[in-house]
Amino acid sequence: MSRTDPEKQERKRLQHDAEHEKPTKRNPVLFYLLVLFAAAFLLLLMSFLMQRRANQEAINNLQETSNSASQSLQNTIAQNEELTKQVEGLQSAVSENQQTIRDQEDQLEALEQENEDLTKSSQALDWFWQINEAYVRGRYTQARSLIEEMGQELPEYLPKESVTNNDRFSPYDRYQEIYEALY
Template identity: 30%
Template sequence: MKFKKRGDGAQDAVPAPEEAASGRQKPVFIYIIILFTVAFALILVSFVMHQRSNQQVLGELHNNVNAIEELQDALDENLQLQKAIERAQKELSSTEEQLESEQAQRKSKEDESSALLGLYCLQQQYSAGDYAQCQASIDQYEKSGVMDALPKESGNADVVSPFQRYQQLKEGVAQKMAEPAE
């Protein structure tokens, strides 16, 4: 039996069943590879975006931590300054008390000096025999209270205290003023 050739001499080739099955599997395999590649690419993109988001959040957290540290440093400095202010205020009040004490002592010494000067003037007037001027000076000293600042005690037992001398002069002037003029 002779076979006829069909057409140009090319035979219709009918693929064998094995070839047909492997031919259909190739496009499915390529499709699955493409799907896995796309899925992997999407997972990779998602990972990169998540990392970038995490880095932004970490950057913000780092900025917040830096701000909190700066705030803590400022609060610590503020606390130190408040303690320094408290120490300075205590020192200032102590210094003010010391100043007031020294001013009181100085005023006391000035009053004493003024009283001693007044006593000296009174003695000079008494020695000169100007009893009317002595009485005027005594009245002026009594009004001003300057003679209250005279020391009540002297440093030496043999010497009369300035206050006692003032009393003696006052009594002497009173006696001389009471005597009739000759």
């Protein structure tokens, strides 16, 4: 019996241990939660990576847009500077043209005045010729009436120098001589 007792005791002990030992159940809910948590974590990780890639693409697009806008701005500034130079050149040309116009207007006025003076001088010479002719022929009354019709202004347009260089009176001096003789 000696052999049987330790065996018995061993069996008893094993049976007791088996009875008192809690069965190890695997908890399926815990495993399910663990799988769900892992899946959620993987989804969050994938979402983060996709969002990061989308943000990087957006940043690259914004950078390209910024570079394009910067280039457009530089082109616009260069065009503006070029147009400013053209405007300054055109303003200078306009100023020169206006000065030329003023000079030509002054020349035109001078020519018109000279033309008016020559016209009056021609008229005065015509009157002088008639007055001198009447005086030389002894028609003093006719000479006086011609002097009165001629007026006070036209004698000033008679040439004051003789162009023939014959030591004779100028038309103005001859008119004065006739005027003084008649009045």
